Structures are given as C-alpha cells and as structure tokens.
C-alpha cells in the first residue's frame with residue numbers, strides 16, 4: 001500500500017515536472033521586437049533591465065547598434081539581429097561587403113574574449129517584400145542572404161547563427177478567405193521558391209509576420225471577436241476545417257503557400273504579431289490586452305492550427321516592446337502605438353511572459369525633461385493657428401489625434417495645444433520649439449485629459465547623438481573601453 005501510494009505521488013511529481021518543462025518551453029518561444037525608431041529612445045541599458053525584470057528572453061533587433069549589443073553582452077537574452085533594407089543591394093553584389101558586415105557587427109559580439117551576445121539569427125532585410133516598397137528590394141534579398149551565409153561560413157560561425165528573411169504579412173494571400181487557397185503574392189512567386197530552397201538547404205526556418213489587425217481592418221468578413229480570440233458564434237469553415245480565430249486562418253494561409261511552393265515541412269517563426277493601442281478605432285489597451293492574452297494562451301497550448309495540428313510556430317515575436325514616435329504612418333497613426341509599453345517603458349496592460357500573475361514591471365529610474373508643456377496661447381488671435389499645428393504635426397507625433405485615437409475628442413484649440421506640445425518635446429523643450437509665431441505658451445500645468453496624455457519627453461544624451469554616423473559610435477565605444 002505504502003509503495004503504491006509512493007508511486008502515485010511519484011508519478012504525479014513526474015507529471016508536474018513534465019508540465020513545468022512544457023510550460024517553460026512555451027515561455028521561451030515568445031520574444032519581442034525592440035525597435036528604436038523614436039525621437040528619444042530609452043537608453044539601451046534600461047531596456048535590457050526592462051526585459052530582464054519581465055522575464056523576456058528573446059528580442060528581435062532591426063540593426064546592429066553597438067550600444068544596444070553592448071547592453072546585451074553577457075545576458076541570457078537570445079537575439080535576432082536585423083540588417084536594414086538599404087544595405088541589401090550592396091550585400092547582394094558583394095561578398096566582401098557581407099564579410100565586413102559580419103566582421104564589424106557580429107564576430108566581435110560572439111568572440112570568447114568578451115561577454116557574448118546570444119545572437120541566433122541574422123534577419124536579412126526588414127520586411128523587404130512589403131507591397132508598399134513597390135518591389136524595390138525584392139531582386140536583392142536572396143543574393144544578400146547567400147552572401148551573408150557565405151560570410152558566416154568563412155567566419156566559422158555558421159553553426160551558431162542562422163540566416164532568415166522576415167517576410168511581411170502581405171507577401172501571401174488567399175481567395176474567398178479560405179486558408180486552403182493560400183499562395184504567395186504572384187510577383188513574389190519566383191523569389192519565394194528561391195528563398196525557400198536556400199533556407200531549406202541551410203536548415204533555417206521561414207520567417208513571416210502575421211497581422212490579424214490588418215486583416216480585420218481590410219476584410220469585412222473578419223469580426224473583432226474572431227480577431228481577439230474571443231468566443232465566436234460564426235467560425236469560418238474551409239471544407240472540413242473549422243477556424244475559430246483569425247490567427248489560425250492567416251497562419252494556415254501561409255502554411256498552404258509554403259506547401260504549394262514545395263516545402264510543406266518548413267518550420268515557421270513569426271517575427272511580428274501584435275495589436276496597437278492608439279491612433280485608430282478598436283485600438284486601445286483593452287483590445288490589445290485581449291489579443292495578447294488570447295494569443296499567448298493559444299501558443300502555449302501548443303495545439304497548433306487546423307493544417308498543422310501540434311506543430312505551432314517555432315517562435316513568435318510580439319510587435320512591439322515600446323511605442324516609437326518616428327515610425328512611418330503611411331498605413332495609419334496606429335503604427336506608432338504597437339508597444340506593450342509606452343515610449344518611456346510604462347506597461348499599458350499586462351501579459352504573462354513567464355512571470356505568472358505578477359503584473360509587468362515598468363522601466364526604472366527613467367529620466368524625463370522638466371515638467372513643462374507647450375500649449376496654445378488663448379489670448380492671441382488664433383485665426384491662423386491651424387497652419388502652425390499642421391506644420392508641427394509634419395515633424396512631431398500627432399497620431400493620437402487621428403479618428404479613434406486617445407486624443408481625438410480634444411476640442412479645438414486643445415488639439416492644437418497637443419500638436420504644439422508634441423513638437424516642443426521632440427525639440428527637447430527648447431524655447432524655439434514653443435514659438436509658433438508667438439502663439440505658443442510654456443506651462444507647468446499638465447494639460448492631459450482622461451486617456452489623452454500630453455507627454456514630457458525623455459532626457460537622453462544618447463538621443464542627441466542620433467545624427468552621428470555609426471563609425472563614430474564605434475570610436476566612442478572603443479575610447480570609452482580604453483579609458484575604463
């Protein structure tokens with residue numbers, strides 16, 4: 001009896017261990033995109049702290065910024081290191097260029113002589129197939145990938161680091177909303193077959209974004225509930241397959257496209273998936289939180305999708321860690337509001353990155369400019385003020401004023417003040433930044449109302465170096481290292 005009892009306990013214990021192991025694997029497969037397209041980016045060391053406090057173990061970087069890589073040295077955080085699209089033509093035509101990229105930006109951070117950065121993938125290009133780029137990068141992608149691969153081999157690091165290409169959500173499509181009719185965009189057919197053959201040869205996964213948010217915006221057949229992983233009374237049917245969320249629908253469309261091109265076994269990594277919180281209707285912290293909770297719990301179940309049961313994506317990277325006020329808004333103001341955290345590292349909602357029920361930890365000891373704002377001076381003749389505001393908005397970030405945005409309800413001239421303040425903060429609160437032909441006024445009273453936040457920008461000496469070429473950063477880094 002006692003033995004049996006022991007055995008049952010023991011089996012229970014093993015079962016629990018297995019469960020913990022499974023959960024841990026699930027947790028490790030989730031990462032975040034760390035973009036730095038902001039006027040005042042949080043300092044890299046603070047961001048790395050933020051990642052650590054919140055048990056985030058994987059990041060995707062868009063370029064090899066030496067300060068960022070230095071901040072990651074010695075940490076356990078695993079990295080996808082990106083190469084900007086602008087480098088693709090040169091990388092395609094020259095192995096030498098690829099070798100010097102690998103030498104300058106990679107080898108140093110993998111060498112035994114200093115604390116390493118756990119770089120696992122080199123991402124060639126940043127969504128180079130996006131339709132809005134008009135195909136300008138397409139002819140260079142495969143050639144550039146091959147040259148980077150050859151450079152890795154020559155540097156003896158090809159077994160540690162794999163080459164991937166981040167494909168955009170609009171690189172594949174379907175008819176009548178049916179995943180079983182998925183295919184790559186016709187203009188990409190040839191390139192995709194070459195790319196898949198290259199990846200397959202080197203045992204690299206296929207990398208792509210999935211965007212339930214864009215699909216929801218573009219397709220009237222897709223409901224908000226279906227997009228947010230909520231119960232839906234109208235699942236989508238595709239033959240015998242039943243889809244109860246938008247993620248599975250898009251993922252299986254991609255699976256069909258990859259299979260149709262001849263590579264049905266290809267592993268998939270999702271490089272960007274998220275829900276924005278501002279700048280357009282249906283984007284706010286509560287919709288984003290629902291989406292993330294639904295997504296993470298779906299991924300952690302590891303049940304896969306109707307076309308790939310029990311074979312979920314190998315890894316998934318959330319879009320995004322932080323808001324970025326310099327991102328392009330050709331697609332809409334929401335592009336600046338993908339962050340789980342605001343630009344200054346404050347959590348907008350909670351998600352479980354492995355910390356369990358504990359809420360997210362905010363960035364610590366953030367340094368702001370003074371508690372000052374720029375508003376419109378009500379005592380002046382404001383008949384021409386709209387032109388000034390439009391001017392301000394062409395540089396500064398007015399995306400929260402878009403229909404459905406958090407500041408859309410500001411009545412005139414409150415919205416003008418919002419534009420003035422954004423410009424003033426972006427210009428580090430310089431007196432000129434609140435001029436506007438005498439229509440601006442500096443105040444110490446916070447003009448924020450309800451959810452509409454008039455921000456005070458970050459104090460960042462680092463931001464001041466933005467115009468310095470990257471070779472200059474290296475000199476500064478080396479000099480700093482030498483002095484210490």
Ligand SMILES: *[C@@H]1O[C@H](CO)[C@@H](O)[C@H](O)[C@H]1NC(C)=O
Nearest residue numbers: 052053054055056354355356
């Ligand atoms: C999460 O991170 C905290 C602080 O870095 C650490 O104390 C804790 O053990 C981590 N939890 C898990 C589940 O890894």
Ligand SMILES: *[C@@H]1O[C@H](CO)[C@@H](O)[C@H](O)[C@H]1NC(C)=O
Nearest residue numbers: 089092093094139140143144
């Ligand atoms: C890419 O590089 C190859 C090899 O140098 C070259 O033949 C080809 O023309 C290049 N492609 C483009 C579009 O320039």
Ligand SMILES: *[C@@H]1O[C@H](CO)[C@@H](O)[C@H](O)[C@H]1NC(C)=O
Nearest residue numbers: 063064084100101104105470
């Ligand atoms: C290293 O990466 C940076 C940022 O991506 C780039 O500007 C620089 O040209 C790269 N270095 C080389 C030698 O290619």
Ligand SMILES: *[C@@H]1O[C@H](CO)[C@@H](O)[C@H](O)[C@H]1NC(C)=O
Nearest residue numbers: 175176177178218219220221
């Ligand atoms: C929407 O659904 C209808 C009926 O199921 C279908 O005929 C149509 O092609 C779908 N439209 C899109 C854009 O998916």
Ligand SMILES: *[C@@H]1O[C@H](CO)[C@@H](O)[C@H](O)[C@H]1NC(C)=O
Nearest residue numbers: 183184186187189257260261
């Ligand atoms: C692209 O490839 C698909 C199969 O993968 C094929 O059905 C389609 O006709 C091709 N389109 C073009 C324009 O070559």
Ligand SMILES: *[C@@H]1O[C@H](CO)[C@@H](O)[C@H](O)[C@H]1NC(C)=O
Nearest residue numbers: 224281282283284285286287
């Ligand atoms: C967020 O958006 C959803 C969907 O549009 C809406 O129902 C909800 O009221 C919004 N929440 C807030 C706080 O604005």
Ligand SMILES: *[C@@H]1O[C@H](CO)[C@@H](O)[C@H](O)[C@H]1NC(C)=O
Nearest residue numbers: 036037062063326327328329
């Ligand atoms: C930041 O966004 C601007 C505007 O969209 C773009 O021109 C630039 O290339 C982006 N920079 C980075 C580092 O992504």
Ligand SMILES: *[C@@H]1O[C@H](CO)[C@@H](O)[C@H](O)[C@H]1NC(C)=O
Nearest residue numbers: 380381382383384385387437
């Ligand atoms: C408004 O702009 C017009 C045209 O530029 C100018 O003639 C006028 O004096 C301006 N009014 C004020 C109050 O500044």
Ligand SMILES: *[C@@H]1O[C@H](CO)[C@@H](O)[C@H](O)[C@H]1NC(C)=O
Nearest residue numbers: 404405406407408409450451
């Ligand atoms: C804006 O005002 C409208 C009407 O009063 C209200 O329904 C809506 O929720 C408000 N939006 C925000 C973002 O506060």
Ligand SMILES: *[C@@H]1O[C@H](CO)[C@@H](O)[C@H](O)[C@H]1NC(C)=O
Nearest residue numbers: 389390401411412415416419
């Ligand atoms: C501010 O609001 C007025 C009136 O509602 C509108 O005409 C104007 O375009 C808005 N300006 C900005 C910068 O949003």
